[in-house]
Amino acid sequence: MKFAIVQFPGSCDDLDALGAARLVGDAELLWHRERDLKGADAVVVPGGFSYGDYLRAGAIARFSPAMESVAAFAREGGLVLGICNGFQVLCEARLLPGALLVNASRRFTCRQVELEVVNAETPFSRACASGERLSIPAKHSWGRFYAEDRTLRAMRESGQVVLRYAADQNFNGSLRDIAGVRNEAGNVFGLMPHPEHAVEELIGGSADGLKIFESMRLSVEGVLA
Amino acid sequence: MRVLIRPKAGILDPQGVAVERALPALGFADVANVHVGRLVELDVNDVAQLEPMCEKLLANPLVEDYEILLDV
Numbered sequence: 001m002k003f004a005i006v007q008f009p010g011s012c013d014d015l016d017a018l019g020a021a022r023l024v025g026d027a028e029l030l031w032h033r034e035r036d037l038k039g040a041d042a043v044v045v046p047g048g049f050s051y052g053d054y055l056r057a058g059a060i061a062r063f064s065p066a067m068e069s070v071a072a073f074a075r076e077g078g079l080v081l082g083i084c085n086g087f088q089v090l091c092e093a094r095l096l097p098g099a100l101l102v103n104a105s106r107r108f109t110c111r112q113v114e115l116e117v118v119n120a121e122t123p124f125s126r127a128c129a130s131g132e133r134l135s136i137p138a139k140h141s142w143g144r145f146y147a148e149d150r151t152l153r154a155m156r157e158s159g160q161v162v163l164r165y166a167a168d169q170n171f172n173g174s175l176r177d178i179a180g181v182r183n184e185a186g187n188v189f190g191l192m193p194h195p196e197h198a199v200e201e202l203i204g205g206s207a208d209g210l211k212i213f214e215s216m217r218l219s220v221e222g223v224l225a
Numbered sequence: 226m227r228v229l230i231r232p233k234a235g236i237l238d239p240q241g242v243a244v245e246r247a248l249p250a251l252g253f254a255d256v257a258n259v260h261v262g263r264l265v266e267l268d269v270n271d272v273a274q275l276e277p278m279c280e281k282l283l284a285n286p287l288v289e290d291y292e293i294l295l296d297v
Binding site (some may be wrong): 056063102104105146147148173 | 237285288
């Protein structure tokens with residue numbers, strides 16, 4: 001399968017996302033001014049500070065030519081993964097519910113977090129077991145997930161909460177400990193922690209993040225490696 | 226023209242809380258309900274465009290309220 005990794009001015013985790021995707025398939029970078037996804041089976045919107053995070057994180061990136069193509073791809077059912085700033089971009093683009101607000105502590109925080117898989121029946125989590133714990137690093141200032149009460153209820157009822165921070169791990173103040181959410185259709189997924197930074201035990205101390213990419217490959221190719 | 230953008234009531238505003246806690250430390254004890262927002266200044270000929278500008282880009286209506294001030 002082939003991944004396209006969107007690259008904005010200010011992206012900084014694009015190359016790690018590229019490396020992680022290449023552990024399970026082919027992957028190419030997609031510059032923000034390009035519109036052609038070149039036959040990619042899945043898109044990753046990576047972490048960083050797209051367009052300097054001016055105004056609000058993700059607010060300007062959402063209008064880039066590449067994101068217009070990604071939004072059309074998502075509407076047709078294509079798999080789209082947003083990590084950190086990518087999650088913020090997808091929320092701003094209304095491809096995912098909710099918004100990411102400044103951490104309750106107001107501080108940038110970089111740490112390993114323990115996550116719990118709430119829904120293992122999504123194209124992004126099918127290589128995991130329900131209730132499984134994943135150890136993945138997070139690093140952000142604006143990661144406090146917020147949505148209105150009725151949205152939160154609807155999300156829970158329809159299994160849109162895919163990952164949550166395990167007990168005592170919700171360092172940013174996200175409502176209902178939500179760490180990763182999918183859209184209603186199930187083909188768009190965003191999370192604040194960085195699975196692409198946890199794909200090699202040697203340097204990350206955990207390769208749990210690889211399960212997200214492996215899940216996507218399984219969803220596209222339909223078979224175990 | 227100016228657009229004032231502020232966090233919606235009821236959503237935790239850590240910046241406002243920090244300022245509210247800092248003021249009494251400087252001797253300004255009689256302070257409550259501090260919220261910190263943004264001010265966008267801009268010139269446009271067609272003021273009817275301001276609202277869609279706010280809805281699409283200047284504010285995130287899910288978490289922020291905005292107020293358009295025409296006369297400066």
